[in-house]
Amino acid sequence: MTETTAPRSFQEIILRLQTYWASKGCAILQPYDMEVGAGTFHPATTLRALGSKAWAAAYVQPSRRPTDGRYGENPNRLQHYYQYQVLIKPSPPNLQELYLGSLEAIGVDMNLHDIRFVEDDWESPTLGAWGLGWEVWCDGMEVSQFTYFQQVGGHDCHPVSGELTYGLERLAMYVLGIDHVMDMPFNDPQSPQPLTYGDIFKQTEEEYARWNFDVANTEVLLRHFEEAEAECAAILAQEHMDPKTGKRIIMAHPAYDQCIKASHMFNLLDARGVISVTERQAYIGRVRALAKQCADAFVLTEAGGHSQEATR
Amino acid sequence: MADLLIELFSEEIPARMQARAAEDLKKLVTDGLVEAGLTYAGAHALSTPRRLTLALEGLLDHSPTVREERKGPKVGAPEQAIEGFLRGAGLRRDQLEERETPKGAIYFALIEKPGRPAAEIIAEVLEATIRNFPWPKSMRWGAGSLRWVRPLQSILCLLSTDDGNEVVPLDIDGISAGNTTEGHRFMAPGRFPVTGFEDYAAKLKRAFVVLDPKERQDAIWQEATNQAFASGLEVVDDKGLLAEVAGLVEWPVVLMGAIGADFLGLPPEVLQTSMREHQKFFSVKNPRTGRIEKFITVANRETTDNGATILAGNQKVLSARLADAKFFWENDLRIAKSAAGMGAWVENLGNVTFHNKLGTQAARIDRIAALAREIAPVVGADADLAEQAARVAKADLSSEMVYEFPELQGLMGRYYAEAAGLPQAVANACQQHYSPLGPSDDVPTEAVSVAVALADKIDTLTGFWAIDEKPTGSKDPYALRRAALGVIRLVLENDVRGGLAAIFAKGYAGADCADLLAFFHDRLKVFLREEGIRHDVIDACIAMEGNDDLTLLVKRARALEAFMKSEDGENLLQGFKRANNILSQAEEKDGVEYSFGADEKFFEHASEKTLFAALAAGGGAISSAIEAEDFAAAMGGMAALRAPIDAFFEAVQVNSDNQVVRRNRLNLLSQIRKVCGQVADLSRIEG
Numbered sequence: 001m002t003e004t005t006a007p008r009s010f011q012e013i014i015l016r017l018q019t020y021w022a023s024k025g026c027a028i029l030q031p032y033d034m035e036v037g038a039g040t041f042h043p044a045t046t047l048r049a050l051g052s053k054a055w056a057a058a059y060v061q062p063s064r065r066p067t068d069g070r071y072g073e074n075p076n077r078l079q080h081y082y083q084y085q086v087l088i089k090p091s092p093p094n095l096q097e098l099y100l101g102s103l104e105a106i107g108v109d110m111n112l113h114d115i116r117f118v119e120d121d122w123e124s125p126t127l128g129a130w131g132l133g134w135e136v137w138c139d140g141m142e143v144s145q146f147t148y149f150q151q152v153g154g155h156d157c158h159p160v161s162g163e164l165t166y167g168l169e170r171l172a173m174y175v176l177g178i179d180h181v182m183d184m185p186f187n188d189p190q191s192p193q194p195l196t197y198g199d200i201f202k203q204t205e206e207e208y209a210r211w212n213f214d215v216a217n218t219e220v221l222l223r224h225f226e227e228a229e230a231e232c233a234a235i236l237a238q239e240h241m242d243p244k245t246g247k248r249i250i251m252a253h254p255a256y257d258q259c260i261k262a263s264h265m266f267n268l269l270d271a272r273g274v275i276s277v278t279e280r281q282a283y284i285g286r287v288r289a290l291a292k293q294c295a296d297a298f299v300l301t302e303a304g305g306h307s308q309e310a311t312r
Numbered sequence: 313m314a315d316l317l318i319e320l321f322s323e324e325i326p327a328r329m330q331a332r333a334a335e336d337l338k339k340l341v342t343d344g345l346v347e348a349g350l351t352y353a354g355a356h357a358l359s360t361p362r363r364l365t366l367a368l369e370g371l372l373d374h375s376p377t378v379r380e381e382r383k384g385p386k387v388g389a390p391e392q393a394i395e396g397f398l399r400g401a402g403l404r405r406d407q408l409e410e411r412e413t414p415k416g417a418i419y420f421a422l423i424e425k426p427g428r429p430a431a432e433i434i435a436e437v438l439e440a441t442i443r444n445f446p447w448p449k450s451m452r453w454g455a456g457s458l459r460w461v462r463p464l465q466s467i468l469c470l471l472s473t474d475d476g477n478e479v480v481p482l483d484i485d486g487i488s489a490g491n492t493t494e495g496h497r498f499m500a501p502g503r504f505p506v507t508g509f510e511d512y513a514a515k516l517k518r519a520f521v522v523l524d525p526k527e528r529q530d531a532i533w534q535e536a537t538n539q540a541f542a543s544g545l546e547v548v549d550d551k552g553l554l555a556e557v558a559g560l561v562e563w564p565v566v567l568m569g570a571i572g573a574d575f576l577g578l579p580p581e582v583l584q585t586s587m588r589e590h591q592k593f594f595s596v597k598n599p600r601t602g603r604i605e606k607f608i609t610v611a612n613r614e615t616t617d618n619g620a621t622i623l624a625g626n627q628k629v630l631s632a633r634l635a636d637a638k639f640f641w642e643n644d645l646r647i648a649k650s651a652a653g654m655g656a657w658v659e660n661l662g663n664v665t666f667h668n669k670l671g672t673q674a675a676r677i678d679r680i681a682a683l684a685r686e687i688a689p690v691v692g693a694d695a696d697l698a699e700q701a702a703r704v705a706k707a708d709l710s711s712e713m714v715y716e717f718p719e720l721q722g723l724m725g726r727y728y729a730e731a732a733g734l735p736q737a738v739a740n741a742c743q744q745h746y747s748p749l750g751p752s753d754d755v756p757t758e759a760v761s762v763a764v765a766l767a768d769k770i771d772t773l774t775g776f777w778a779i780d781e782k783p784t785g786s787k788d789p790y791a792l793r794r795a796a797l798g799v800i801r802l803v804l805e806n807d808v809r810g811g812l813a814a815i816f817a818k819g820y821a822g823a824d825c826a827d828l829l830a831f832f833h834d835r836l837k838v839f840l841r842e843e844g845i846r847h848d849v850i851d852a853c854i855a856m857e858g859n860d861d862l863t864l865l866v867k868r869a870r871a872l873e874a875f876m877k878s879e880d881g882e883n884l885l886q887g888f889k890r891a892n893n894i895l896s897q898a899e900e901k902d903g904v905e906y907s908f909g910a911d912e913k914f915f916e917h918a919s920e921k922t923l924f925a926a927l928a929a930g931g932g933a934i935s936s937a938i939e940a941e942d943f944a945a946a947m948g949g950m951a952a953l954r955a956p957i958d959a960f961f962e963a964v965q966v967n968s969d970n971q972v973v974r975r976n977r978l979n980l981l982s983q984i985r986k987v988c989g990q991v992a993d994l995s996r997i998e999g
Contacts, residue, residue, distance in 0.1 A: 075632065090455040093463070096323055110498055112621040114611040116560055117361075119326035121449070132451040132462065134324060139625025140591050140609060148453050148463070159455035174625070276665055 006107040006175070009185040010197060013106045013172045014060055017084050020105040021058035024098055026086060029059040034257060035264040038063050039085030039165055043256055046127060046291070047298045048087065049152045049161040051305030055089040060168070064264065066212035066271030072198070072205035075180040076170055079208050080201065084166040091148055091162030099146060099164055103138070107175050114139050122147040126263055126287045128154045128295070131163070143171045153295020169197070212271040221272070225265035225283075232258035232290045236297050252298040259290035314430055316352075316368040316480075317509045318438060319468035319493055324361045325461050327559025329448060331525060333461070334359040336446055337366050344437030349375030350430055358523045360562045363493070365523060367509040373473055374427040384408065384419035394419065431471055435482045435489075438469060442484055458485040468493050472508045495519020496563050499613055520563040520613070528558040535566040536608045540596045543568070545606060548584065548595040557592055561612040567619045568596065568608050569627045575634040578641055579727055580604045585717050586637050591630060640712035647711075648728035657710035658703065664710075667790075669779040670820070676771065677706055679820065684767035686818050690810050691766070693759035701741035702764045704729055708742065722746045737761070748798050755805045762806050766815075769795040769802075774819030777828045796835045803862045811860040829860055836862065845873045848998045855993035864941065871943030872992050880951040887957035888994045891981040894966050898978050906978040907986070914976035919956070919963040924980060926956040931987040938990050946991050957984060 007013050022028050032042040039061035040046060048055045061083050069079030088095065096117070104110060117134035122145060124130070133147035145165040149157045169181050178184045182198030235255040242249040266283045269275050275283060298304040318341065325333065334357035342355050345368075353370025384397040387410055398405060401421040409420045443458070450459040458464065469480040469489040482489040492503040493512065500519035506512040513523055522528045533547075533554060540547045558564065571583065580597070583604045587593035596606035609626045611619060647656055661673035670676065681702040688698040708714045708725035725742030737760040744756035745764040756765050772795050776782065783792050802808065812832065816825040833854050837847045853859070853869045875881040899905055915921050930949045937945035966977045988994050 075635075091453050091463075093454065093465070112615050112617060113625070114613055114615075114622045115498070116612055117324035118560060119324075119328070132449060139622045139629070140593075141625060141629045148451055150451055158452075160451070160453050162453075179628075276663070 008176070008190070009188050010168070010172045010176075011187055013175060014082075014084065014168065016106050017102060017166070018058070018060075020102050021086055024101075026056045026058040026088070029057050031059060031061050032260075034260050035064050036061065036260055037065055037263065037267055039083035040124060040127065040129075040163070041260055041263070042085065043253055045085060045087045045161075045163065046129070046152060047252065047256060047294070047304070049089060049129075049149050049157055049163070050155055050295055051299050051303070052159065053089075053303065053305050054159075055087060055161070057088075058084070058086045061085055064267070066208070066267050069205065069209035069212050069271070071209045072182060072202040076173065078169065078181065078201070078205060079212060080204065082168040084164075084168050086164040087161050089157075089161035090159035095162040095164075096146075099136070099144070102164075103143070106171070108138060117146065120145065125284050126266075127152060127291045128288045129291075131157075133163075138174065141170070141174055143167070143174065153298075154292045155295050155299060212268060213273075216268055216272055218269060218272050218274050221265050221268050225262050225269070228258040228262040228265065229286060229290060232256075232262070232293065236293050240300070250297050250301050252294055252301055252304070255297060256291075256294040259287065259294050262290055263287045313353075314371045314373045314471050314473045315508060316366075316371050316430075316434060317468065317470045317472070317506070317512055318366040319466075319512070320364045320442070320464060321362060321466040321468065321493060322364075322460060322464045323462040325359070325364070325559075327361070327556045329461060330359040330361070330364075330559045331555070333445075333447065334364050334366075334525075337364050337441065340441040340445070341366055341437055342368070344440060345371070345433060348433045348437065349378070349427070350433055359525055359559075360521060360523060360528075361560060362497070362562065365512075371430060371471075373430050375430070375433060377427045378425040380423045380425070382421040382423060384421055386415075387417035387419060389419075397421070431478060431480045434469065434471065434480045438467075438480070438482060438489075439484055442467075456485045458487075466490065466493070466503075468506070468512075470506070470508065477507055495521055496613070499563060522563060525555075525558050528561065528564050529554050532558060532564045532566055532610055535564075536568075536594060536610075539566060539568045539608070540606070543596075543606070544598075545596045546599050547608060548597055548604070550588065550594060553588055553592065553594060557594075557610045560592070561610055563613055565611045565614055565619060566608060567611055567623045567626070568606055569623050569630075570606050571604065572631055572634065575631075575638055576603060576605065578634065578637060579723075581720060581723055582637055582641065582713065582717070583634070585720055586633050587630065589717070589719075590633050591626065593626075593630070636716065637713070640716055644711045644713050644724070644728060645731050648731045653732040654704045654707035654725075654728060654734075657707040660710040661706065667775075667779075669781075670775045673706060673709065676775075677703060679775075680705075680764070680767045680771050683771055683815075683818055684763045687763045687766050687770075687815060688759075690815070691759050691762045691806065691808055693763040697735060697737055697760050698741075698763040698767075700734070701738040701745070701760050702767055704734065704738065705742045705745045705764055705768070741765075748801050749794070751797065755801050757806060762802055762808070766799060766802055766808075769799050770815060770819045773799070773828060774816055774823040774825075777823035777825075778820045782831070793835060796832055797839060800832065800836055800839055800862060804866055807863055809861060809863055811858065812862065813860040832862070833859070836865070840866065840869060843870075845869055846876075846998075848996055849873045849876060849992075852992040852994055852996040855996055867941065868943050868992065871947050875947035875950065876997065878951070880954045881947070882999075883958060884950055884954040884988075885994060885997060885999070887954065887961065888984060888988050890961060891957070891984045892995055895978055895981040895985060898967070906975070906982045908979050909983060910976050910980040914972055916968075916973060917964050919960045920977070920980065923956040923960045924983075926953055927980075927983045927987050931983070931990075934987060935990055943991075950988065950991060953984070953987070 007016060018028050029044050036042065042059065042061050044057045044059065062080060063083050064080050066079050068077050070077045116137040118137055120133065120135040122131050122133060129152040131147040131149040135142045136144040136146055147163045149161045149163055151157060173181060173184055176184060182196065182202050184197040186195045186197050186200055232255045235251045238251065240248050240250050266287060300306050338355055338357035342352065345352065350372050352368045355368045358365045382401055385393040401423055403421050409422060410417050411420050447461045450461055452459055453463040464487060467482065467487055467489040468491060469482055470491050471478045471480055479491050480489055492505045494503050495516060496519055504515060506515055516523055536547045580603065584595045587595055587607050594608040595604045596608055597604045607630065611622045615622065648654055658674060658677060661677065664673045666673045666676045681699045684698040684702040685695045688695040705725060708721060708728055711724055711728065713724050714721045722743045726739045729739035729742045737758060740758055741761040741764045744761040745768050747753055747765060748755045756762055773792060776790055776792055781790065813825055813829060816823065816828055837850050840850055841847065849872050850869050853865055853872060859865055876885065895906060910924055912924060930953050934946045934949035937949060966981065968974045
């Protein structure tokens with residue numbers, strides 16, 4: 001067993017995951033600096049799952065789901081929360097064992113708990129992505145999502161990436177034995193200035209819930225959505241050859257940022273309740289079209305496995 | 313003789329796919345072996361979450377040698393022909409045999425295909441099986457291109473004969489077959505070799521794996537019922553859940569826990585659904601009160617604390633789930649009991665689109681309510697109650713509980729309607745108006761429920777007909793076939809009388825009602841086929857007037873089917889067809905319709921008189937029987953015609969040279985057609 005002592009705080013669990021996955025050879029990346037709905041949206045997952053190049057990365061990603069806001073009152077629902085994300089390409093044959101090792105690292109004693117892999121096929125209609133895998137149960141609670149990516153942005157994944165997503169708050173609450181997320185120690189409870197999750201996030205949950213549900217200017221949001229959509233297309237419409245440097249520079253990442261932005265605008269509009277059931281599908285389709293165009297562009301870049309030879 | 317053991321070991325196979333996959337493995341491998349000449353005495357397939365296993369006994373160790381004789385060209389035939397024959401047979405000239413035949417000397421090739429060792433065949437068959445396995449969904453992993461349901465990790469393929477064991481040499485995408493397997497992931501990690509099926513099963517059990525899904529199911533059920541019984545309780549039967557849970561564990565350990573007292577006031581269906589859907593728990597109820605008080609979870613391992621940690625964890629998850637459910641229930645009840653009651657929810661449905669061409673749920677409810685009023689008198693329901701019921705029947709779609717558990721729609725409506733103090737018939741209609749959902753689902757019988765159920769389905773059908781979104785081939789995204797079958801069963805099982813066409817006409821405007829009725833008739837044929845009623849018998853009845861009164865139509869079809877099965881019926885049909893053919897040909901030839909009725913004075917033969925009298929008497933009897941909808945009596949009347957018709961054709965030639973006699977006989981035949989035609993259009997019956 002890698003760790004014998006039980007962790008005492010939310011941040012200790014995060015730090016242990018970082019140390020564990022670093023020891024298994026992952027690049028520990030930092031969160032993406034944009035609002036996203038889940039760790040999968042980080043280009044380190046969405047774009048890097050494409051193409052033939054090997055990849056191994058792990059990171060924390062703050063994630064926003066405006067509709068899940070409960071003013072900080074629900075014991076485990078938040079509009080802003082953290083996911084821990086691991087993406088390894090090609091998926092190693094011992095990925096399940098590596099994953100179970102990470103649970104041990106954060107203090108889950110395999111001799112006392114019941115860990116199960118329960119069928120759960122993952123699909124992201126906004127990213128045009130899907131994969132097969134499981135939700136991982138620990139004593140009946142879903143603690144992670146485990147997926148072998150088959151398609152992203154409409155492209156078949158070859159090789160296949162293995163993706164692990166941990167819902168950090170829920171997992172940590174379980175490991176720490178906490179019933180309400182706001183009561184969870186964020187740093188060590190023995191430290192001179194102990195802080196709970198609520199000390200840090202209770203007020204922001206209230207503020208954002210109010211803004212998300214009742215105040216956000218829907219006209220502005222809608223305009224942002226459309227601007228992002230237009231900018232994405234404009235970026236991708238540029239010549240591959242940069243006239244200034246004379247280099248081949250395909251701007252897949254800046255275009256993808258616009259896709260992320262559009263997706264978040266859609267989530268905010270949804271929380272404001274101004275999107276009807278039928279419109280919903282249309283918006284999702286528009287974001288998917290952007291994701292697909294970005295994926296198409298990324299596979300033409302070097303990171304996307306495109307060889308310079310082929311272009312000459 | 314040999315025994316064969318195959319194990320395909322993978323990451324966790326979805327529970328719902330395991331049983332089918334084990335059977336597919338058995339079928340594909342045994343079919344392939346038998347095809348190649350390797351017969352076997354017995355086969356059985358087993359599965360756990362991580363493996364598919366196939367054991368074959370009494371397998372031939374070689375495929376038999378096959379000899380084939382081929383006739384070739386004549387001796388002395390052109391060289392090209394002989395060369396070609398040799399190539400096809402794979403032989404040399406000196407291996408051919410010359411034989412004298414009546415046509416001269418001819419070359420014969422004796423081809424002997426020697427038998428092949430079993431291992432060679434097995435390797436080919438297993439590789440083909442793995443590469444073409446019919447998983448409902450499969451995937452790739454790593455950098456490979458092999459597809460399996462989840463990553464395939466190892467292949468065990470062991471052939472045992474009296475001389476010992478042999479690993480069948482096989483390599484698929486870098487996975488080499490071997491003689492080892494793994495036990496329980498946590499309780500007995502590590503690989504071990506096996507020597508044959510018995511050794512394999514025994515070692516697996518020692519490594520905490522119960523190989524047989526049936527054995528796991530039995531063990532779970534037995535232990536669950538024992539634990540419940542010891543507390544004076546009983547487990548709520550759930551075969552589907554039992555099979556699923558047995559597919560999630562290799563070493564089942566049953567644990568029973570209590571449901572927090574706070575949650576015992578929730579409707580039992582809510583408890584059961586939440587526990588089943590989210591947690592895969594069995595419900596345990598108190599037989600005296602009918603209340604669900606405990607749950608049973610099945611873990612995949614033993615622990616040193618006898619499952620205490622696992623149970624506590626599960627209990628905690630359940631409490632969080634039920635806290636949500638309780639929150640929804642209490643919020644919903646508060647709204648149902650408020651002044652606006654369920655009306656607030658209906659209003660909210662004004663914002664929910666049913667279908668972009670068919671408007672909102674609220675608009676749909678208005679239509680259903682109006683239609684339910686129209687249908688009410690037909691099914692003996694009070695029109696006001698039917699309308700009231702239709703107005704609230706879908707209100708629960710706006711409730712929080714149904715948002716969370718869509719499968720509780722209708723049922724929650726009933727609870728909330730009761731809480732709102734609505735009449736019981738209205739509350740019941742909330743629950744029952746969706747029924748029947750499937751062919752085995754119960755059909756509502758309470759008049760108000762029947763009216764709303766019919767109105768709901770007919771609004772849907774006429775609506776989708778009006779926007780031309782009819783089912784095509786295997787595509788039926790709005791389940792319109794199911795809706796039509798629902799109407800059929802509601803009508804038949806409640807003996808509803810009256811024409812559907814009039815009701816369709818009051819449904820969604822713009823539907824092609826004749827086309828919709830034809831769709832109903834098609835569905836009815838499928839439905840009655842289950843009963844053993846032939847499609848042509850139904851066609852003969854559909855051709856009659858009033859075919860949109862399904863109850864009448866089916867009564868007629870059932871009577872006709874029974875009659876057609878009798879000897880009288882069969883013969884009468886022949887007589888009718890003969891009469892009809894002769895008559896139709898004559899009418900076509902003469903360009904007239906013979907419908908005057910015969911004149912007794914032109915009869916030449918006694919059989920004509922007898923038939924005439926029989927038709928006169930029978931015609932009256934049959935028409936009054938039909939009038940009274942006594943189809944059995946009508947068929948009896950038809951049966952009485954059989955002998956006179958047979959005797960008539962026996963005795964006379966219709967197409968007499970005497971034109972007057974001929975015309976009179978044709979008019980007599982026309983009488984047969986007319987009399988029989990009151991019952992059904994027999995010309996549509998085959999045979």
